[in-house]
Amino acid sequence: MISLREWEAEDQPATRRLLIRAFGQPDEADLVEALRAEGAVILELVAEAEQQVAGHILYSRLTIDPSEGSAQVAALAPLAVDPDFQRRGVGGALIHMSLPMLAHAGVDAVFVLGDAAYYSRFGFSSELAATLQSPFPPGDHFMAMELSPGSIEGCHGKVCYARAFDL
Numbered sequence: 471m472i473s474l475r476e477w478e479a480e481d482q483p484a485t486r487r488l489l490i491r492a493f494g495q496p497d498e499a500d501l502v503e504a505l506r507a508e509g510a511v512i513l514e515l516v517a518e519a520e521q522q523v524a525g526h527i528l529y530s531r532l533t534i535d536p537s538e539g540s541a542q543v544a545a546l547a548p549l550a551v552d553p554d555f556q557r558r559g560v561g562g563a564l565i566h567m568s569l570p571m572l573a574h575a576g577v578d579a580v581f582v583l584g585d586a587a588y589y590s591r592f593g594f595s596s597e598l599a600a601t602l603q604s605p606f607p608p609g610d611h612f613m614a615m616e617l618s619p620g621s622i623e624g625c626h627g628k629v630c631y632a633r634a635f636d637l
């Protein structure tokens with residue numbers, strides 16, 4: 471059985487192990503720790519299966535410069551599921567559970583860089599993100615989703631990630 475809950479400090483070693491296993495490198499684990507150290511984390515959830523941390527999702531603060539309105543925006547990164555638990559709906563469950571929590575926390579829109587085929591099934595759209603200036607090469611990998619309808623539509627500002635992403 472898989473259960474989802476908010477990340478707690480005691481999950482730190484298990485989360486680091488999971489991220490290294492999922493990505494095959496320590497970069498994403500380092501990013502997560504830097505985001506926490508910077509105080510940039512908005513929401514962090516884990517999935518537990520067989521009494522271990524099998525999945526993890528993190529949202530960090532993002533700004534649009536210049537801000538065109540008062541939209542609160544967040545970055546989804548990273549999302550990871552342990553290779554032993556992939557393709558069982560864990561990643562999808564983490565996304566589905568976290569989005570209403572983010573909306574409740576006052577987040578109006580979420581950005582993600584990832585596979586368009588995967589994230590579009592949750593409502594992320596590269597068209598919605600296309601008017602903004604992103605730090606990434608052009609393409610459909612940079613996507614956005616509005617939690618508050620109309621909150622970022624037509625915005626042309628520069629999307630600025632937390633400092634930890636510069637590492």
Ligand SMILES: CC(C)(COP(=O)(O)OP(=O)(O)OC[C@H]1O[C@@H](n2cnc3c(N)ncnc32)[C@H](O)[C@@H]1OP(=O)(O)O)[C@@H](O)C(=O)NCCC(=O)NCCS
Nearest residue numbers: 492493549550551556557558559560561562583584585588
């Ligand atoms: C991407 C990831 C989080 C998906 O988690 P998951 O629990 O396996 O995904 P789910 O079970 O919710 O969804 C599985 C579906 O997503 C698809 N999928 C999984 N990973 C995918 C990927 N990288 N690109 C495209 N589609 C992917 C599968 O084909 C499957 O499709 P189906 O339902 O039609 O069979 C997981 O594979 C992972 O941790 N990968 C390594 C780290 C990574 O790349 N993270 C994403 C960074 S943006």
